[in-house]
Amino acid sequence: MKTRQIERTRLVPHTVDGQTEMVLDTEVIEVPAPPADWDQRVRIGVTIGAVLLVTVALVWSTSAIGGLLVMSVVAVVAYAAAAAFDLTWIMCMAVEWLLRSDPDRAKAPRTAGRWALAVSMAAVFAHGYVANQIVVGAVGATVSALAKGGFTIAMRVHARPLDPRTQQWVNARRARLDGQLAMIPIRRELQRGEAVIAAEQRSLASDPDCGPADPDRSGPSPESGSADPLPAAAGPMTVKDAVRTALDSGIREPDRVLAYVRRVADANAREATVSRYIRLAG
Structure with missing residues (x-):
């Protein structure tokens, strides 16, 4: 029987001056050699x-x-x-x-x-x-x-031919995996789009037209008994916050939203700025 040599390494205890440590011990042993695979050699x-x-x-x-x-x-x-x-x-x-x-x-x-x-x-x-x-x-x-x-x-x-059922199983697993792989660039594209939108919203939030309002600014009370009452202001608001408050309160008409913004946030708020925030909120 043909044999071949292999090198085996293992940890063994070794004592010097009464102190024992685990050290590596290497030994060469002979094991039976597998028979020649002529099919594989011909294939190569x-x-x-x-x-x-x-x-x-x-x-x-x-x-x-x-x-x-x-x-x-x-x-x-x-x-x-x-x-x-x-x-x-x-x-x-x-x-x-x-x-x-x-x-x-x-x-x-x-x-x-x-x-x-x-x-x-x-x-x-x-x-x-x-x-x-x-x-x-x-x-x-x-x-x-x-x-x-x-x-x-x-x-x-x-080649390794597959029977029809196994081929269908492979195709189903491959289709599922291909779908997951295809979603990787799609998710990246969506994340890039969401990042662009978030950056746009941050830039609009820093618009000079929507700076914090003067808390000392006085004006007509939104609850002064008007026939069409508007939501009350809860502290200083920016133009953007005022637009969101009006929309959340059910006010949809641009003129009424603008009137509310000028009443609780900025009396000089621009109509174009308010319209832009309405579009973003929609």
Whole structure:
């Protein structure tokens, strides 16, 4: 039986001159070695092979398509644009990999990847056709197809198909989680809006038109027997407080609110200021 050595550390008591302390003791022991997992090794080999195929296809297609585009633009731009042909279907494969446990969502990137692959292969073949090397163009176009096929096989090796009921359970849990994640930026947006409103209200509260009223200011009593009595003032009020008091008392007409504000808060209160506070309170 094959064994392997492992290092184990534990606390043990150690006494010196009658004083005992807990110290670390390290020992090396041998344990049975697990058998080789050849399935995992083959799986890793397939994955590495698929990555190499994609890399080769990217280099080949970029070189071929860049040679075609360089006829009309500078080399740097031509080869940069040529890389986009294969990068598109490679990106679609990467998204398909991420969505391998959600077949419905994986259909769109799979379809887009196939179309992008067809366009890339056609561009490689066009380069061979223009160069009067049709056979080279046709063979070169299959390089990208082989790479995509190899990566598709690698994804099947790593895929874990789910039965219909389990797939529905996964979809329900994912939808609930996605909803919670989607609410994060929405809550941030709402909090920013509430902060803006709070800042606006604080700035209006510091408006010079709504400063504290002079407690010695005298005027007609709101309870002087008027046919339409107004609420009594409870101490000095600002314009803003007077507007809120009037609205809380059931007074809604702007003229009556303005009259009440001028009576209990500021005789020179502006109509525009009072109207603004009425809108904010509404």
